[in-house]
Amino acid sequence: MSQAREILRVEGLGKRFPGVVALDGVDFDLRAGEVHVxxxxxxxxxxTLIKMLSGAYQPDSGRILVDGEPVAIRNASDAQRLGIATIYQEFNLVPQLTVGENLALGRPPRRFGFVDTRRMHEQARGMLDLVGVGVDPRTRVADLGIAQMQMVEIAKALALNARVLIMDEPTAVLTTSEVRRLFDLVGQLRERGVAVVFITHHLEEIAQIGDRVTVLRDGR
Ligand SMILES: Nc1ncnc2c1ncn2[C@@H]1O[C@H](COP(=O)(O)OP(=O)(O)OP(=O)(O)O)[C@@H](O)[C@H]1O
Ligand SMILES: [Mg+2]
Incomplete structure (x- = not known):
């Protein structure tokens, strides 16, 4: 792992909110094909740290480098362009739309001016197969279980060619067997060279999937 390419680096990152220093000079780096807990x-x-990587917050100090170049991540589309995808506990899927519609990423295939639902669902099927999830693309997201929503989110991130996948406490809402499936999938992503940032409270999960660990304490 030690000679794996560094994708992302954070140097001296600081962030204050009124009355609180959330981050104070944080350094962090991420390599291709690692799971960084x-x-x-x-x-x-x-x-707060990962929200600065996804463009939700702007740092007050420090810098973020992607492929060795300093970058500004001003919003979600900047993050997307840089190949950084974040899966929050409160998901980004649109619940009243189908899985297929969500995976069409706002650009559904069209035929004679109409959305080609058959093709849209075929494409979604292909994305879901990549993460090995047996969800019917015609299902409304609102009717999925939490673990399935998470898998659909991961499928979406991969469809957007994410090289960095950030997961904020993904196991908090899963059963033991769902956690096992998630870990299998994370292992496959790592094999493909995706860099995973994995936030958890559970120490035992480090041994199970972590390659490296960074511990934050009081924003440091
Ligand atoms: N939008 C905000 N406005 C004001 N304070 C905030 C905001 N977001 C975070 N904070 C504060 O910044 C500090 C760091 O919060 P953060 O949510 O990053 O912690 P965390 O490590 O993710 O915690 P948790 O394990 O509870 O999710 C906390 O003191 C929090 O109250
Ligand atoms: Mg948090």
Missing amino acids: LLGENGAGKS
């Missing part, structure tokens, strides 16, 4: 107590700054 981010560990820390409630309020340590884990979510």
Whole structure:
């Protein structure tokens, strides 16, 4: 792992909110094909850190480098262009739309001016097969279980060619067998060279899937 290519680096990142220093000079780096566990107590700054990588927050100080180049991640589309996908606990899927519609990423295939639902669902099927999830693309997202929603989110991230996949406490809402499936999938992503940032409170999960660990304490 040691000579694996570095995809992302954070140097001296700082972030204040009124009355609180959320992050104070944080350094962090991420290599292709590793699962990097981010560990820390409630309020340590884990979510704040990843929100700066996904464009939700702007850093007050420090810098973010992707492929060795300093970048500005001003919003979600900047992050997407840089290949950074984030899966929050509160998902980004549109619940009242079908899985296939969600996976069409706002650009459904058209035929004679109409959405070609058959093709849309075929394409979604292909994306879901990539993550090995047996969900019917015609299902409404609202009717999925949490674990299935998570898998659909991962499928979406891969469809957007994410090289960095950030997961904020993905196991918190899963059963033991669902966690096992998620870990299998994360292992496959790692084999493909995707870099995974994995936030957890559970120490035992580090041994199960982590290649490296960064511990945040009081924003440091
Ligand atoms: N939008 C915000 N406005 C004000 N304070 C915030 C905001 N977001 C985070 N904070 C504060 O910044 C600090 C770090 O919060 P953060 O959510 O990053 O922690 P965390 O490590 O993700 O915690 P948890 O394990 O509970 O998810 C906390 O003191 C929190 O109250
Ligand atoms: Mg958090």
